[in-house]
Amino acid sequence: MRIFSRLALLAFLLLPASLMATPPDEGMWLPLLLKQLNEADMQQKGLKLTAEQIYSVNQGSLKDAVVQFGGGCTGEIISNQGLLLTNHHCGYSQIQSHSSVENDYLTKGYWAMNREQELPNPGLTATFIIRMEDVTSQVLTGVPTSNITEADRERLVQTNIQRVTQAAVQGTHYQSFIRPFYNGNEYYMFVTEVFTDIRLVGAPPSAIGKFGGDTDNWAWPRHTGDFSIFRIYAGPDNKPAAYSPTNQPFKPRHHLPISLSGIKPGDFTMVFGFPGRTNEYLTSWGVDETYSVSNPAKVKIRDAKLRLLDADMKASDKVRIQYAAKYASIANYWKKWIGETRGLKKLDAVTRKQEQEARFTQWVQSGDEARKAAYGPLLAGFEKNYRTGRSYTLARDYVTEAVLGVELLAYANSIAHLPELIAQKKPAADIAAAAEKAKAGRIGFYKNYNAPTDQKVAAALLALYAEGTPPALVPDYVKALQKQYPGADGWSKYAAQLFSRSRLTTSEGAAAVIDELGKGNARALTDDPAYQLSNAVISHYRANILPTYNAATDNIALLSRTYLAGLRQMQTDKKFYPDANLTLRVAYGQVAGYQPADGVQYDYYTTLDGLMEKADPTNPDFEVPARLVELYQSKDYGPYAVNGTVPVAFIATNHTTGGNSGSPVINGRGELIGTNFDRNWEGTMSDIMYDPDRVRNITLDVRYMLFVVDKYAGAGHLVKEMTLVGGPNATEAAAPSQKIKKSKIKQKAAKADAQL
Known part of the structure; x- marks a missing residue:
């Protein structure tokens, strides 16, 4: 063990308690525990919802609009017809699998103009969390607390996990898994619903979806339109089903309304997703x-x-x-x-x-x-x-x-x-x-x-x-x-x-x-x-x-x-808060710029103007599609413009990591304001140590996504599916609430949950 001088040790012990507490906006919190741990703090920072409206088993809540996309990303449901939004880089392998030299969707993009053109993706899954539960006592039953090797302990734990997970979903179509938390001091079970018929609906060209390439990766300012759109299909009973041409779009328990109101410094933001791994x-x-x-x-x-x-x-x-x-x-x-x-x-x-x-x-x-x-x-x-x-x-x-x-x-x-x-x-x-x-x-x-x-x-x-x-x-x-x-x-x-x-x-x-x-x-x-x-x-x-x-x-x-x-x-x-382990978490913070170095100050947002300033036809990372240039020159921005330009991305203090790619970024009213896609270069150490002054998550502004879908791709039929609030073309939407009347599908889901 390292030896510290008495003087240094005394200095450490005299540090104020505030310096030992969790820094502001740090943490990836379990939705199940928001009521007791975070609700008051979140509401003080601008949340207008209750913890029950974020995570609930008994009625539709925000969690029901969030999925684990594939094995390592997150996606969000943005229509009542199963439309799923995630990052371009999360859907990249699917886009690539449909591409060839003759049909190069990576370069040109892809847009399904009707349901028949939506492309199936064998092996791709979308996983909803139905409920989570503290099962520590069941998992540690019969496990000695001392005089046992880690390997022997793990064998006993895995035996108990198998028994508990099987019992939890017996007689249902649900699946379940258990993960250790706090380095194995606690265990939580997640009951899931896994859909396997996921179809590609739309993807911008790489010159938009990967704009900036490796040059801008993990960097701010950022101008990347990092999104792709899929759709979840289900069987006639709205349950998971293998791919079939007769499957129907999934009807979710909740979908996220999309805000056109924009953001400003200090606004509350919440990232809801599946962060992969941290070692705090x-x-x-x-x-x-x-x-x-x-x-x-x-x-x-x-x-x-x-x-x-x-x-x-x-x-x-x-x-x-x-x-x-x-x-x-x-x-x-x-x-x-x-x-x-x-x-x-x-x-x-x-x-x-x-x-x-x-x-x-x-x-x-x-x-x-x-x-x-x-x-x-x-x-x-x-x-x-x-x-x-x-x-x-x-x-x-x-x-x-x-x-x-x-x-x-x-x-x-x-x-x-x-x-x-x-x-x-x-x-x-x-x-x-x-x-x-x-x-x-x-x-x-x-x-x-x-x-x-x-x-x-x-x-x-x-x-x-x-x-x-x-x-x-x-x-x-x-x-x-x-x-x-x-x-x-x-x-x-x-x-x-x-x-x-x-x-x-x-x-x-x-x-x-x-x-x-x-x-x-x-x-x-x-x-x-x-x-x-x-x-x-x-x-x-x-x-x-x-x-x-x-x-x-x-x-x-x-x-x-x-x-x-x-x-x-x-x-x-x-x-x-427990380290990330690819389970559903909530991170929350506020919109804010930062100072990466002495004499340098970064603003909290970027725009289409800045994208055009970066344009360089001699550099593949910064090529701009001709259609985007045409829209920029004509200022044909539709209802998505602010101060004569289109917002592209913004940053906030949310604590994120790998797996949060594609996560919805939600405002205090429960509305989608963007899709998380990266962290800043100066904040990548946050998997091990969070610094509130420099850690920022990078989010694609939802208005840029809508602009690309509507004005660039001409896929306005997709926008019509969505629920827009807070601006021109807005449609009425309600935050998830206990007062919302359940549909028959919601009632069936609640009944199945009760059986679990």
Whole structure:
């Protein structure tokens, strides 16, 4: 444990209590607990609704207009016919899947002018939360509080979770899951309704939906029209159903009215969505490992891969379309990690965490023997386990980012279970069935795969892997390759040999390999050089890296649970929010600009004027469609203009993270004012440490979305579906209320909920 001077410790202990409390607007709160934790504060900041109108089981509420879109984004329902709004980058892979060189919807955009033109998306889901419940006591039944390993505890917990979730939805069409909160001190269950017939309705061209590209990503000021529109379809009973041409648009329990009233500094804002992952209660050792070890390695690897993909994508339209979604995904967190590292260093986050740990130490030492026994060894345990795991964390990052960043090796690893089944002498029918499944799954992979591009990536990433992995953790197989292919171009020569000899570089070759595997011929894959390399690395990883890594991280998880319990006991006047874990949360704040650096002040909004100032036909990131230029020059803005221009984006102090992409940004009256799509560069460290002065979420102003749909795309029929309030063309809408009369569908839903 780090030793602090008595003078420094005294200074920490004399900090005012206000500095130890949760900062303004920080937090991602459970909707279930808003009444007791947040309602008064939210109303003081401008909320006109009650907590019951935000989250309710017994009647339609705001939660019923919010969905988890796919596996990692959020969407909002904006009409009574199941129209769903999310980000362009959230729908990007679906837009790409419908695109080809002949029908390039990524470049040109896509708009369904009638229901028949709305495009199905196999595998895409929209998930509603029906209700949530604290099930901590059920999950921890029979789980010892001490003298048990983290792995054994988790096995008991998972057994209880399976029992509780199955009982919760038995006899219904609902699904359920349970997640740990506060590092496993509490558990909450979520009962869900999952729709699988989701159709693409509209998407702007990338020159609008991705305007600014990687240059502006994670940055403010921003002028990106980052939205796409889908529709949820249901069966005749309004319940989830597999895709069918006879399905009907889903009738939601609530949809969000859209405000044309605009925003101003100080206005209340609320983000309702599914934030993915934060680590707000990380210790000083965890923060140091993040920005000293893990982030730099991952950034270095992705930087190399992105440069190679970019060059090939610019050289070929086919490759551009194949790799568009993959490139965007890789680039997104590459830039985020860079900003996060800078932000943590600027906040001196390690020192601030050390200060908290010093206060914790004093609190422990000032307590009784029980407190000392429970919490005294924690910080020394953290230091020991982070020191033990540091090299293994780095080695793990190089395997997952570099080795499995080579698509050929990742694919070889994905079918490595087939020769294992053969070696285990499984029944021939089981092996043949597994092979058929693998053969069908290969189609999607090779549709978006270009072997010459991947060969370049392999040469670069394997060199980084061999160089960056701690020497003691490099597999012998890789060391032998280094000797066999020496020199600066050694890995390039090896990659050329690898790709010329492997049968997995083409869809046809992979199909032939899988056919032979299905007949029991394991050597069809085990003799392939791609398998041999991936197997050597992954086997070594499982045997020599993962055990130590898992032991350290399991110990850290156990320590973290106790540490957070201690922090909550130490600071009884503080409202603690749980880390994000891809469950439904509310974040709230206010519209505000910020000062990113000395002498620089950013305003809270951007406009179409600023977009045109950025326009640059020589830079793909800043190309502007001719139709948009035409509308700008003629000032043909319809009812969406303010002061002679169109608002594009705005910022506020809401605490967001990945997964909040596509989340509705809602005003104090429960009306949609925008769609969240990013954070500012200076605020990307908010996953670990929130700074109220610099953390801002970036929101697409709903008026720009309407302008693009109506005036740019000519899809006014979609706008007519929506409920507009507070301006020209406004239609009457009510906030969700207990006084709203339930429809038959709402009554049926309420009855089903009651049965749960």
